[in-house]
Amino acid sequence: MSSQPVPGPVGRPRGRRLPAIFRHQGWQGLLFIAPAVILLGTLVAYPLVWTIVYSFGDTNSRLDIVSWVGFDNFERLFTRDRVFLDREDFPPEGALVNNLKWAFLYTTISLGLGLLIAVLATRVRYESIIKAIVFVPMAIAATAVAIIWKFVYEPDPDIGVANAVLTNFFNVDPIVFLGRADTVNYAIIFAYVWASTGFAMVVLSAALKGIPEEIIEAAKTDGANEWAIFRRIQFPLLSLPMAVVTVWLTINVIKLFDVIYVLTGGGPGNASEVIATQMFAELFANGEGGYAAAIAVVMLVLVLPLMIWNISRFRSERVVT
Amino acid sequence: MTVAAETPRQPAATVSQRIVRFIARTPVHIALLVIAVIWLVPTVGLAITSFRPRDKIQATGWWTTFNDFAFTLHNYDLVLDNAGMGSSFVNSVIITVPSTILPLTIGAAAAYAFSWISFPFRDTIFLIIVALMVVPIQMALVPLLRLFRDLGVSDWYVGIWLAHTAFGLPLAVFLLRNFFITLPRDLIEAARVDGASNLRIFLRVVLPLSVPALASYGIFQFLWVWNDLIMALVFISDSDLFPMTKRIVETQGTFGAEYHLLASGAFLLMVVPLIVFFALQRYFVQGLLAGSVK
Numbered sequence: 001m002s003s004q005p006v007p008g009p010v011g012r013p014r015g016r017r018l019p020a021i022f023r024h025q026g027w028q029g030l031l032f033i034a035p036a037v038i039l040l041g042t043l044v045a046y047p048l049v050w051t052i053v054y055s056f057g058d059t060n061s062r063l064d065i066v067s068w069v070g071f072d073n074f075e076r077l078f079t080r081d082r083v084f085l086d087r088e089d090f091p092p093e094g095a096l097v098n099n100l101k102w103a104f105l106y107t108t109i110s111l112g113l114g115l116l117i118a119v120l121a122t123r124v125r126y127e128s129i130i131k132a133i134v135f136v137p138m139a140i141a142a143t144a145v146a147i148i149w150k151f152v153y154e155p156d157p158d159i160g161v162a163n164a165v166l167t168n169f170f171n172v173d174p175i176v177f178l179g180r181a182d183t184v185n186y187a188i189i190f191a192y193v194w195a196s197t198g199f200a201m202v203v204l205s206a207a208l209k210g211i212p213e214e215i216i217e218a219a220k221t222d223g224a225n226e227w228a229i230f231r232r233i234q235f236p237l238l239s240l241p242m243a244v245v246t247v248w249l250t251i252n253v254i255k256l257f258d259v260i261y262v263l264t265g266g267g268p269g270n271a272s273e274v275i276a277t278q279m280f281a282e283l284f285a286n287g288e289g290g291y292a293a294a295i296a297v298v299m300l301v302l303v304l305p306l307m308i309w310n311i312s313r314f315r316s317e318r319v320v321t
Numbered sequence: 322m323t324v325a326a327e328t329p330r331q332p333a334a335t336v337s338q339r340i341v342r343f344i345a346r347t348p349v350h351i352a353l354l355v356i357a358v359i360w361l362v363p364t365v366g367l368a369i370t371s372f373r374p375r376d377k378i379q380a381t382g383w384w385t386t387f388n389d390f391a392f393t394l395h396n397y398d399l400v401l402d403n404a405g406m407g408s409s410f411v412n413s414v415i416i417t418v419p420s421t422i423l424p425l426t427i428g429a430a431a432a433y434a435f436s437w438i439s440f441p442f443r444d445t446i447f448l449i450i451v452a453l454m455v456v457p458i459q460m461a462l463v464p465l466l467r468l469f470r471d472l473g474v475s476d477w478y479v480g481i482w483l484a485h486t487a488f489g490l491p492l493a494v495f496l497l498r499n500f501f502i503t504l505p506r507d508l509i510e511a512a513r514v515d516g517a518s519n520l521r522i523f524l525r526v527v528l529p530l531s532v533p534a535l536a537s538y539g540i541f542q543f544l545w546v547w548n549d550l551i552m553a554l555v556f557i558s559d560s561d562l563f564p565m566t567k568r569i570v571e572t573q574g575t576f577g578a579e580y581h582l583l584a585s586g587a588f589l590l591m592v593v594p595l596i597v598f599f600a601l602q603r604y605f606v607q608g609l610l611a612g613s614v615k
Contacts, residue, residue: 025438025439025440025519026438026439026440026441027440028434028438028440028519029434029438029439029440029443030434030440031434032430032431032433032434032438032519032523033430033431033434033435033446035427035430035431036427036428036430036431036450036490036494037431037446039427039483039486039487039490040450040453040487040490040491042468042487043461043465043468043483043484043486043487043488044453044456044461044487044488044491045453046464047460047461047462047463047464047465047468048456048460048461050463050464051460051461051462051463051464054463054464059463063463063466063467113356116352117353117356120349120352120353121353123346123349124346124349124350124353126353130353130356130357132602133357133360133361134356134360135606136360136364136595136598137360137364138609139544139591139594139595139597139598139605140364140548140591140594140595141547141548141549141550141566141590141591141594142548142550143548143550143566143569143570143587143590144569144587144588144590144591147367147569147573147583147584147586147587148363148364148366148367148587149363150578150583151363151366151367151370151580151583151584152362152363152366154578157382158380158381158382159378159379159382159580161362161363161366161382161383161384164382164384194359194360194363199609199610202606202609202610203610251455254457255457255458255459257550257551258550258551258566261550261551261554261570262550262569262570262573276457276459276551279459279462280551280554283462283463289463292462292463293463295459296457296459296460296462296463297460299457299459299460300456300457300460303455303456303457306455307452307454307455310454310455311448311451311452314451
């Protein structure tokens with residue numbers, strides 16, 4: 001091994017024949033990041049800016065901007081588009097309201113069930129089997145999740161298992177879960193909770209195992225029962241992982257598309273429409289590039305606070321400089 | 322704390338104590354059993370259905386199969402051939418492999434620079450890339466459609482490869498950089514002192530030591546692309562190039578709720594991810610957890 005000290009941070013010993021530009025570390029760094037930066041610049045950042053520009057215009061079917069309309073697309077979205085936000089009745093309805101419903105129900109149920117399963121599973125010997133069963137749907141494509149649950153929800157009790165259970169065990173008439181405006185959202189939310197609970201469970205289970213055994217033992221010696229241990233020790237120590245899971249689930253809600261597109265296409269009527277499915281319809285069914293871009297901008301604005309939260313968390317954990 | 326006098330729980334020693342503890346845990350067992358049933362029944366039901374003849378599917382529930390046994394592979398025959406899932410399987414592979422390898426290699430190179438080379442604005446650029454991690458794909462759809470059309474790449478796979486690569490990159494850079502900086506500084510410095518170039522250090526020192534992180538990201542991105550629907554809907558218009566996700570949606574649109582086709586199609590789509598899950602469970606879980614910041 002050469003123990004000759006090399007001056008400066010330059011890796012290469014002097015004397016090798018290389019253009020000066022390559023001898024400087026900084027330029028090498030830029031070379032290493034260049035492919036990533038070029039791709040991200042042209043395919044993410046540049047389109048992102050253009051989408052904002054588009055949102056202030058109207059396009060033809062070839063996606064050329066034909067006129068500038070200022071904030072009209074946004075005004076239409078929030079005041080005149082009953083698919084997006086219907087304020088005629090109370091409570092309000094529409095895609096945006098559906099996303100809010102999702103953000104509340106899907107997030108709390110997935111988190112709650114994930115926590116429940118994580119806590120219960122530690123008490124039994126078949127913990128790993130239960131966890132695998134609940135986690136497997138994470139591997140399944142949302143398209144397949146949609147097919148699986150479309151089949152579960154089939155109205156005919158000789159085909160769909162949900163209605164078979166209802167009619168045989170509860171003597172209830174079959175429910176057309178996906179065909180009724182008042183049930184469709186809850187039915188899809190339940191299907192997607194089924195698909196995502198495994199994620200919450202795995203994160204929270206790992207966090208539970210990370211709590212030092214001595215703390216639990218000390219509490220037991222002091223006479224704390226299991227509920228007290230959960231309520232006073234485990235639950236408070238899980239607050240950060242629970243926040244992380246909540247943010248992830250909420251980002252999921254804002255981007256929600258596949259499962260609704262395949263299960264109902266936003267129907268019946270527009271009852272199960274969400275922001276992303278409406279954006280897709282405006283772009284491809286209605287050919288309204290500018291209006292679709294405005295919906296995308298709304299999605300970005302909704303994601304922004306979560307993005308900031310994520311980055312500030314990474315920074316506080318010193319994951320990011 | 323509430324109860325002061327309760328004796329601390331001891332490990333059950335005798336058989337009778339074990340039985341007592343098992344019974345005390347009965348509510349827990351029941352709750353977990355219900356959960357296991359709810360989580361298994363939907364998938365198992367579709368799996369069984371995919372092997373039942375069409376007339377049986379339409380007449381009786383899949384749960385009656387146990388009394389009235391009928392089993393066929395005809396559905397898979399139909400869906401692979403007539404419905405085009407066979408060629409779509411190949412298309413899914415063609416889309417997924419480059420869309421995984423490209424962000425992995427490009428992201429690893431960038432991550433190396435962000436961890437072990439100092440250059441101006443390094444941390445600012447890294448932070449911007451991290452911020453791009455949660456940008457919804459919808460934010461780029463309209464301009465990308467135009468861009469790919471103008472470049473003339475909308476008729477083949479190039480567009481979807483590029484889009485998946487670009488949207489997969491921020492996570493690759495983030496994850497791999499966080500792994501690379503945990504490598505021992507002495508090792509990198511020693512290689513530098515020995516006169517190794519950055520490229521050599523990257524290829525010979527950093528990459529071989531980072532296989533777990535590379536595998537985790539690789540699996541996450543592979544599954545992400547394999548299971549993706551929206552990019553395929555937007556960027557693949559030629560029906561001969563459809564991946565499986567888009568083919569199933571098209572089958573549903575053409576034939577409606579024909580479960581002999583949909584069930585077998587959905588199972589073909591799930592096969593590869595399930596194999597990955599059972600074969601590489603550790604990396605799979607790590608990959609999905611790591612990907613969860615996306």
